[in-house]
Amino acid sequence: MDNQNIDPQQTANDEAGKTPSTNTTPKTGLDEWNERLDENLEPEGEADPEADEKAEDFQDEADENATPA
Numbered sequence: 001m002d003n004q005n006i007d008p009q010q011t012a013n014d015e016a017g018k019t020p021s022t023n024t025t026p027k028t029g030l031d032e033w034n035e036r037l038d039e040n041l042e043p044e045g046e047a048d049p050e051a052d053e054k055a056e057d058f059q060d061e062a063d064e065n066a067t068p069a
Contacts, residue, residue, distance in 0.1 A: 029062065 036058050040051040 033062065
């Protein structure tokens with residue numbers, strides 16, 4: 001109840017200065033996929049054939065390693 005009147009902007013500013021904690025959770029395939037997508041993001045209005053090839057290769061590898069449902 002003490003934090004009902006706390007300014008959310010001040011709280012956000014305080015939390016922004018904190019050192020991020022080390023994440024010890026093991027990565028999943030989805031984490032790897034999201035990281036790969038981040039690596040291959042193309043600027044809007046630009047086509048990057050190399051990024052497309054990397055994404056396709058990664059998808060092919062993921063399909064080969066997937067367990068049938």
